[in-house]
Amino acid sequence: MDIVSLAAIILAIVSVIGGSILKGSGVTALLSGAAFMIVVLGTISAVCLHTPGATLKRAMAIAKWVFMPPKSNPHQAIEQIVEWSNTARRQGLLALEASVDAQPDDFIKKGLQMLVDGAEPETLRATLEVEISAKEHHDLAAAKVFESAGIYSPTLGIIGAVMGLMAVMQNLADPSKLGAGIAAAFVATIYGIGFANLFLLPMANKLKAIIHARSRDQEMLVEGLVSIARGENPRNIEARLSGYLH
Known part of the structure; x- marks a missing residue:
């Protein structure tokens, strides 16, 4: 959490x-129920209209990352890669086969399996980098759903305010209703700007940061696996991967 x-x-x-x-x-x-309906339901409808179904579904799936981000421990990952390197150096790449099934992450499992299968270093890098790029693109598109909602929300707030003022103009003959009517009209503006700047836009930026950090961790893993495939010294691998920690 x-x-x-x-x-x-x-x-x-x-x-x-x-x-x-x-x-x-x-x-x-x-x-204000009317302001809530105009701003919130209007924003949801606008987002659903312009977002592909798969992207919208992914956005709902990663929304929880704001409070429960994916676990990231690059120091531990480097230690694991160095351990694999030492094992491969002493016993050969096939000795890593026992570690494949023990990996809970599908990306790590795929990369380690390719390494065990004897994939060429450049083939290993190219294959995994395509997967990183594709997943990052899909996740960033999902994060931008909240960014788009943050753009639509203030506009819907203005629409709600205008509609409220229209209702006020219809009651000009009754001055007792003007003050409350004008105040209610601006509640929609508060909803629109408040939801956008306090929740939606910060959520989008937080998710983007998490996605970029996740891609960085995966790139570090790829660099480590490629170095093992090339038979590099474990100490050199550790020194290179430490650069990702800064």
């Missing part, structure tokens, strides 16, 4: 509600 992300969400909610109370508006001023 990413405690920082959870704390940030709570702080964002507290800042808006607390600010409304300190400004004298109160909590009830922020509640």
Whole structure:
């Protein structure tokens, strides 16, 4: 669990509600079913319209990474690669076959299996780099779903505000309704801008950072496997891979 992300969400909610109370508006001023429907449902419909189904499904799958990102331990990964290198140097590549099935990650399992099967270093690199690039592209497209939602949301908020003002204009003959009507009209703007800048856009950027870090870890693994395939010294491999830690 990413405690920082959870704390940030709570702080964002507290800042808006607390600010409304300190400004004298109160909590009830922020509640509007019509504004919620226009902004939230409108944003969801816009995102669904422009996003392919597979990308939308992937976006929902990786949303949890904001709070529970994939485990990443590059120091441990380097130690594992060096251990494989020592084993291959002493007993040959076939000695690594026992390690293939023990890998929980499909990408690592695939790379290690290719190494055991005696794939040429450049073939190994090319094959795995294609998979890294394709997966990164797909995941970044999924992260951009939240970025797109953050772009649509403020616009829908403006639409909600205009619609609210239209309702106010219809009641100009009754001055008692004008103040409450105008206040309600701007709630949609708060929803649109608030959802975009406090939740959607930060989520998109957080997911992009996680995806890039994951690709970096996979590139490090590829470099290590290729070095083992070339028969390089384990110490040289460790020294090269340490550069990924900076």
